[in-house]
Amino acid sequence: MTEAPSKGLVLVVEDERPIADLVRMYLSRDGFGVHVEHDGTAGLAAARRVRPVACILDIALPGMEGTEIVRRMREDGDWTPVIFLTARDDEVDRIIGLEMGADDYVTKPFSPRELVTRVKALLRRAAGPQEGRVRTLGPVTLDPGRRQVTVDGRLLALTPTEFDLLGHLLGRPGRVFTREELLAGVWGYASHAGTRTVDVHVAQVRAKLGGAASLIRTVRGVGYTADA
Incomplete structure (x- = not known):
């Protein structure tokens, strides 16, 4: 499901529907458009199709893991900002995710407000200053x-x-x-x-x-x- 964006469209790939709905609600309240998928294969297809301003990906997804989605995006030359949303609290999993090209991660359980704050901070960094010293x-x-x-x-x-x-x-x-x-x-x-x-x-x-x-x-x- 895609909602019309005002601050830009965020792709959320999360197989737990209550969590996906919660993330969508908080992002929408803050003025973001949201596209939700519930499995990895559909998530990668959506990333290529809807061209989001940011992606929030679970790691443990049916069909294709979130780390594989990011790896394929980066191979495609797609450097859209990515935040992992995961129940895995193992350092190895976190490091692998970052090494695949993710920008940040949030571990479940999480604060939806904090997640939105991180999305906005990441987008500010991605936009960068309009001018500055080379x-x-x-x-x-x-x-x-x-x-x-x-x-x-x-x-x-x-x-x-x-x-x-x-x-x-x-x-x-x-x-x-x-x-x-x-x-x-x-x-x-x-x-x-x-x-x-x-x-x-x-x-x-x-x-x-x-x-x-x-x-x-x-x-x-x-x-x-x-x-x-």
Whole structure:
């Protein structure tokens, strides 16, 4: 079922219908359009068809798991922001989800208001500032206005969270950020995933930077810095 969007259309893929209805109600109250599917295969088809502004995906879905939906979206070059909504509280499952390209996750039971807040925060990050200083460090150039990162002129495909994490580090080269500071500055709220979320996203950004990965340096026992 799809409702006319005002703030944009959010895709919700959740096989527990009462939870799906609850999420739809809170998103709708906040002005979002909502499209709901109850199995993974239909969810992936909907992601390709309705072009949502964000996706909320359960991990344990019939037909196709949420992690597989994200993997296929990213393979298609679809970098729509994704939040996992899951009953799994195992760190391995959370990390796998983030490594597949998800931006955040919420563990059941959850606050519907918090979930909506996270969707709005993620969309603000995805939109980014309309203008801003272009930042260059070594072969890496980050353009906030265009939401683009290049390495030696090669355009990188980054999730909204990966882009903002790199931008945060490049904004103050040489400054060492603790993991807690990066959580607050990039995610904008206390993440239940904890500081491990930062580590996973840094690893993802490094992998995409390729030969320029050494620009992001780990400061043992403290956090991370961007340094040429």
